[in-house]
Amino acid sequence: xxxxxxxxxxxxxNLPIVSLATNRNGDWIAAGMGDGSLRLLPANDEAEQxxxxxxxxxxxxxxxxxxxxHTFLSGGDDGKVFIIDPKLEAPTLLTExxxxxxxxxxxxxxxxxxxxxxxNVYLLDTEGEDKTGPRQTPSSVGGLTFSPxxxxxxxxxYNGVSTWWTNSKESIPTVLTWKGSHLGVIWHPDGKIxxxxxxxxxxxxxxxxxxxxxxxxxxxxxxxxxxxxxxxxYLATSGADQVICWPFFGGGPWGKTPLTxxxxxxxxxxxxxxxxxDELVAAGYDDxxxxxxxxxxxMEVLIHPPVSEKGAAVTGLVWNAAGDCLFAALENGYLILxxxxxxxxxxxxx
Amino acid sequence: MDQIPVTVLTGYLGAxxxxxxxxxxxxxxxxxxxxxxxxFGEVGIDNDLVVGAxxxxxxxxxxxxxxxxxxxxxxxxxxLMKRAQNFDGILIETTGLADPGPVAQTFFVxxxxxxxxxxxSIVTVVDARHLPQRLKDxxxxxxxxxxxxVILLNKTDLVSKDELxxxxxxxxxxxxxxxxxxxxxxxxxxxxxxxxxxFDLDAILKxxxxxxxxxxxxxxxxHGHDHGHDDHCHDEHCHNPDHHHDxxxxxxxxxxSSITSVSLTADKPVDAAKFEAWMGDMRANxxxxxxxxxxxxxxxxxxxxxxxxxxxxxxxxSNLAPWKTGAKRQSRLVFIGRNLDEKELREGFKTxxxx
Numbered sequence: 001x002x003x004x005x006x007x008x009x010x011x012x013x014n015l016p017i018v019s020l021a022t023n024r025n026g027d028w029i030a031a032g033m034g035d036g037s038l039r040l041l042p043a044n045d046e047a048e049q050x051x052x053x054x055x056x057x058x059x060x061x062x063x064x065x066x067x068x069x070h071t072f073l074s075g076g077d078d079g080k081v082f083i084i085d086p087k088l089e090a091p092t093l094l095t096e097x098x099x100x101x102x103x104x105x106x107x108x109x110x111x112x113x114x115x116x117x118x119x120n121v122y123l124l125d126t127e128g129e130d131k132t133g134p135r136q137t138p139s140s141v142g143g144l145t146f147s148p149x150x151x152x153x154x155x156x157x158y159n160g161v162s163t164w165w166t167n168s169k170e171s172i173p174t175v176l177t178w179k180g181s182h183l184g185v186i187w188h189p190d191g192k193i194x195x196x197x198x199x200x201x202x203x204x205x206x207x208x209x210x211x212x213x214x215x216x217x218x219x220x221x222x223x224x225x226x227x228x229x230x231x232x233x234y235l236a237t238s239g240a241d242q243v244i245c246w247p248f249f250g251g252g253p254w255g256k257t258p259l260t261x262x263x264x265x266x267x268x269x270x271x272x273x274x275x276x277x278d279e280l281v282a283a284g285y286d287d288x289x290x291x292x293x294x295x296x297x298x299m300e301v302l303i304h305p306p307v308s309e310k311g312a313a314v315t316g317l318v319w320n321a322a323g324d325c326l327f328a329a330l331e332n333g334y335l336i337l338x339x340x341x342x343x344x345x346x347x348x349x350x
Numbered sequence: 351m352d353q354i355p356v357t358v359l360t361g362y363l364g365a366x367x368x369x370x371x372x373x374x375x376x377x378x379x380x381x382x383x384x385x386x387x388x389x390f391g392e393v394g395i396d397n398d399l400v401v402g403a404x405x406x407x408x409x410x411x412x413x414x415x416x417x418x419x420x421x422x423x424x425x426x427x428x429x430l431m432k433r434a435q436n437f438d439g440i441l442i443e444t445t446g447l448a449d450p451g452p453v454a455q456t457f458f459v460x461x462x463x464x465x466x467x468x469x470x471s472i473v474t475v476v477d478a479r480h481l482p483q484r485l486k487d488x489x490x491x492x493x494x495x496x497x498x499x500v501i502l503l504n505k506t507d508l509v510s511k512d513e514l515x516x517x518x519x520x521x522x523x524x525x526x527x528x529x530x531x532x533x534x535x536x537x538x539x540x541x542x543x544x545x546x547x548x549f550d551l552d553a554i555l556k557x558x559x560x561x562x563x564x565x566x567x568x569x570x571x572x573h574g575h576d577h578g579h580d581d582h583c584h585d586e587h588c589h590n591p592d593h594h595h596d597x598x599x600x601x602x603x604x605x606x607s608s609i610t611s612v613s614l615t616a617d618k619p620v621d622a623a624k625f626e627a628w629m630g631d632m633r634a635n636x637x638x639x640x641x642x643x644x645x646x647x648x649x650x651x652x653x654x655x656x657x658x659x660x661x662x663x664x665x666x667x668s669n670l671a672p673w674k675t676g677a678k679r680q681s682r683l684v685f686i687g688r689n690l691d692e693k694e695l696r697e698g699f700k701t702x703x704x705x
Contacts, residue, residue: 018432034434059429059434077429077433101429118404139406140421158406158421180408180410198411199421199424199460200412222462
């Protein structure tokens with residue numbers, strides 16, 4: 001693989017970065033820090049110094065884009081859910097559950113919000129109210145996400161996933177079952193397939209039209225990061241020494257082998273982020289290495305070399321909406337910006 | 351990244367867990383602990399972080415029938431590790447009915463947890479007065495004793511010397527190897543229960559003479575009734591290590607516990623392949639019944655001592671410091687478990703000898 005260090009700009013916050021997100025508009029980046037604060041910056045190559053915002057008295061456990069396109073949502077171990085407008089100086093408190101953890105937050109494209117506190121899932125309608133009261137899952141929620149069109153909410157837990165229609169007052173969920181502890185949850189962009197990552201280093205999925213199930217195994221670690229490519233052709237995943245990309249076309253993933261990119265045998269992929277437009281995946285590893293991997297057979301590009309010091313795992317990786325800026329967060333406190341231009345230049349210079 | 355030591359506090363309802371926890375947190379030790387509790391409100395703390403967690407036992411789909419983990423602990427510990435602020439330790443208070451097995455296994459099975467946290471010790475608080483009844487009506491009380499590295503025999507002021515001796519017999523019958531500390535209102539120096547490294551293979555070697563109960567083994571058939579004698583210590587000020595583990599072994603004439611301890615020794619070097627096969631077979635067939643086991647092995651052809659330890663089917667082993675020149679080499683292995691057949695274990699271990 002051609003080697004290059006294609007850093008356009010970087011900041012060292014001297015604090016672990018635990019999460020990284022863009023808003024729905026893809027024009028702001030938020031980094032959740034180990035001390036509960038945020039760093040906010042425009043998702044382009046112009047920011048000189050990210051803005052600091054005090055947020056949780058503890059740490060953000062879930063940082064996600066909010067429904068409106070511009071703001072972010074964050075749930076923390078102080079029991080608070082905040083709405084963050086990156087242009088303001090302080091966040092707005094949405095709700096608080098004293099002595100509890102808000103483990104997950106999510107928003108939908110049509111204005112709904114949801115968050116989970118242990119086994120309770122709260123679904124807030126467009127007026128910000130939970131008219132039904134908390135929806136219960138059999139065990140603590142492992143992941144929470146709305147379907148792409150916002151009509152359904154899915155919460156993963158032990159032995160399956162519960163789904164609810166957002167416009168229904170019915171709090172009894174439709175449950176998709178599979179033995180084991182389900183952690184992350186993701187919808188295919190067409191909304192017809194729901195997938196989860198499992199405690200046992202595997203993925204499980206359901207085609208909702210006929211409940212046809214899929215099992216994907218062979219991972220070396222838990223899959224903490226999943227990302228569908230722009231048109232939903234591939235699901236890129238972490239959890240192995242390569243980027244594992246499952247095909248969702250031509251009858252796949254049933255009976256298909258995945259594309260494996262960025263191979264090595266000494267490090268594990270910790271984060272993946274599919275490009276918003278092109279068939280391209282960025283991947284970060286547990287030693288700070290970052291690559292860009294095209295899905296069309298062209299060679300991967302190394303954009304950040306491995307870091308020898310401990311605790312430099314890539315903990316966040318996001319593209320802006322235009323797809324010309326990639327932001328990477330490292331556990332040791334570095335936020336790095338790569339631009340497509342900086343990558344091109346670096347590759348040429350090799 | 352350093353692994354944060356985790357101490358698990360178990361004990362039946364009313365034994366004194368919360369008292370112990372409050373004591374740990376209120377003493378001026380200058381340490382910062384994160385505390386995972388099952389119920390809020392009873393623990394009074396200003397400086398430490400308290401997290402509530404409901405016991406969620408998850409079976410692992412890895413073909414191992416006894417492999418269960420605590421999903422709530424995975425979630426909470428992963429969350430705690432996101433904080434930039436460092437803890438000196440994590441204390442887990444379990445419910446009175448909790449099985450310590452899944453708690454312990456979580457630290458072996460979940461890689462995210464194992465990379466950041468390590469099990470230090472399981473400390474079980476028992477109520478000297480009510481334990482006999484608990485042992486009759488609750489399998490959990492028995493398991494909590496079986497898993498313990500340290501047992502706080504609490505409320506000793508509420509029983510007579512005779513009763514205390516009987517209770518200690520009952521405990522020793524289940525777990526011959528844990529340190530027993532007599533307490534009133536859980537008064538115990540914290541260094542007797544925190545930072546012990548009971549699951550640390552290095553520490554197994556360091557504490558080799560006590561934990562494997564060489565003396566206990568010696569007393570095995572002599573009914574060492576040294577309880578209640580004048581030299582017996584009833585408080586934490588006793589620094590005689592013998593007082594905490596050399597109480598001899600009783601046969602089961604007073605209590606029909608199905609959990610027992612077995613200690614095995616071998617003077618002949620152990621054949622590594624034979625031992626692996628035997629232990630593998632044991633773990634596969636008897637894993638659910640094997641609660642805890644530890645051992646130091648003299649492996650044929652190696653000058654290094656090998657330490658092993660396990661919980662149910664999870665076992666880990668490691669080559670450690672070499673045998674001292676001229677010192678007697680002996681392999682020792684202890685099991686605490688349900689329905690242990692001592693004769694079968696003894697014979698099985700014998701077949702592992704070289705030659």
